[in-house]
Amino acid sequence: MCFRVKFYPTDPAALKEEITRYLVFLQIKRDLYHAEIGDYDPGKHPEGYSSKFQFFPKHSEKLERKIAEIHKSELSGQTPATSELNFLRKAQTLETYGVDPHPCKDVSGNAAFLAFTPFGFVVLQGNKRVHFIKWNEVTKMKFEGKTFYLYVSQKEEKKIVLTYFAPTPEACKHLWKCGIENQAFYKLEKSSQVRTVSSSNLFFKGSRFRYREILAQVNSGTGESQHR
Numbered sequence: 001m002c003f004r005v006k007f008y009p010t011d012p013a014a015l016k017e018e019i020t021r022y023l024v025f026l027q028i029k030r031d032l033y034h035a036e037i038g039d040y041d042p043g044k045h046p047e048g049y050s051s052k053f054q055f056f057p058k059h060s061e062k063l064e065r066k067i068a069e070i071h072k073s074e075l076s077g078q079t080p081a082t083s084e085l086n087f088l089r090k091a092q093t094l095e096t097y098g099v100d101p102h103p104c105k106d107v108s109g110n111a112a113f114l115a116f117t118p119f120g121f122v123v124l125q126g127n128k129r130v131h132f133i134k135w136n137e138v139t140k141m142k143f144e145g146k147t148f149y150l151y152v153s154q155k156e157e158k159k160i161v162l163t164y165f166a167p168t169p170e171a172c173k174h175l176w177k178c179g180i181e182n183q184a185f186y187k188l189e190k191s192s193q194v195r196t197v198s199s200s201n202l203f204f205k206g207s208r209f210r211y212r213e214i215l216a217q218v219n220s221g222t223g224e225s226q227h228r
Contacts, residue, residue, distance in 0.1 A: 004027055007182065040076040101113035102174075106164055107164075112164065116183070119134065120138070121150060123164075138152060138183060147164075
């Protein structure tokens with residue numbers, strides 16, 4: 001069992017409850033890197049100490065020296081609370097902040113990762129973000145078997161449909177459900193605007209964050225959501 005963040009806050013540093021902010025900090029730190037070096041201490045951090053850590057896939061001695069210098073000069077002397085706050089402010093600027101990637105393939109058969117963030121829908125290929133769609137531009141999400149459709153309406157009445165293929169129908173259904181949950185969570189202003197279903201329904205066991213009108217479509221094997 002693992003307790004983790006499901007919906008990442010748009011501005012984690014603005015969370016009012018200290019314990020909530022700390023738990024989000026722990027989750028983001030786990031997302032990025034598991035190690036903890038602590039405040040700079042000449043006795044604990046001799047020359048070359050950063051070589052013990054693999055911070056990036058493409059590691060170099062030049063990068064290690066730069067990391068050690070920043071640790072010593074720019075980050076030294078911060079209290080734990082200040083360092084955690086600065087960490088959150090930096091992390092939220094990353095393109096992959098709050099991203100829980102779902103492996104898929106595009107219409108050309110290229111591998112891709114689909115993800116939902118506080119700001120919208122993201123498609124990643126390798127380390128590159130190839131699509132970013134704001135939540136207010138997403139008009140509908142739909143799945144049929146292993147195929148996931150995202151309907152988008154942009155400026156000047158431009159309408160497009162993005163199509164992706166999940167590994168299995170179950171994975172596609174999960175992708176769609178995550179999309180519905182995230183769009184409702186980040187787009188609606190109040191929780192009272194969200195229509196829910198009872199978790200006693202075995203199909204939705206473990207989740208109450210659902211629209212009533214999609215129940216029949218999901219149970220029939222075809223999922224579709226549309227904001228009117």
